[in-house]
Amino acid sequence: MKRNHEWINNFNEWIMSACRSNMDIKFVWSGSDAKALAYYVTDYVTKSSLSFHDSLALMIKATKDFDKKQSDSSDNIHERSRRLLLKMHNTLASQQELSGVQVASYILNFPDHYTTHEFQKIYLIGIENHLEKCLQDAKTQQENGSNMIENQTYAQIHEFEDDLDVLNEHFLIESAENNKMVFVNSRIDYQHRDNTLNNYCLYDFTSWFRKKKIDENDKRILAKTNEETTSISRGRPSNERYKFLPQHPQHFSHILMKWTKPRVPVLIGPMIPRRERDETKERYYRAILTLFVPWRTITDLCDVTET
DNA sequence: AGAATCATCTTCGTCGGATT
């Protein structure tokens, strides 16, 4: 906390280089310190560049000027009010302080905001519901173990209907080969990803991959990667492409394509339950688990959630 | 000789207009 140099406020070499010399750091000692800082920051962030009494004074000045100048004019009332408003606006705008940076970026047509990352949504609730249903199925299977095989086939056949009826899992209707329409969603895309992507968890999967309709170029590139020829080609190298497993309804019509830069998954779904029943909490934690543990079949997932 | 720059090539990824 010692200030070792009279020019410097709480100087720390390492922090300074870590944040590339962009330093406005303050150590928060006490509660009153924290309060003072909170006040300072809020005030700083929300300060209007022109305070209310200033702008009122300016508007009064504008009105006076207007009355002086325009008293003899015989324009109609609409035109007069229009001019008054314009005058007020101009007075206000001309008194507005603008920083050099603001002006420069306006003239250079810079955007109003930047985002350093692109985002991709994950809808948690559907996956959570699916998982819960599968867990229940597994439990009932265990209980009457003798009928296990029968149950399994039953579950496979009726998977779609059950999903649509019982769960609120959201499906999209998309085209497959021969203009056939199929039900798909990100869960199905993930489950039937190519075997080389086994180690991707759902979170990384959504962050790295997107679904794309196959075109001629994709076919060519897929064929080239199969040949494994390491010939040097000019131009930008193509991104990785993967097929869906044959179980996927869009196996023939769509592929997975890797982004050049990963996107940031945004989890959309229920919030962390704070004072909920344990059962709900459990459900929630299980759902989160499905995001960060690679899985393919529901049995994988059940095993993981058991442990 | 090595770097810096320019030219060319190919693919990525978004946008807006056309189409259904």
Place this chain on the structure above:
DNA sequence: AATCCGACGAAGATGATTCT
């Protein structure tokens, strides 16, 4: 209104040419 599709600029690679 939704979807498709082509256009186009950006990105990222190689190769050629110029500069130091």
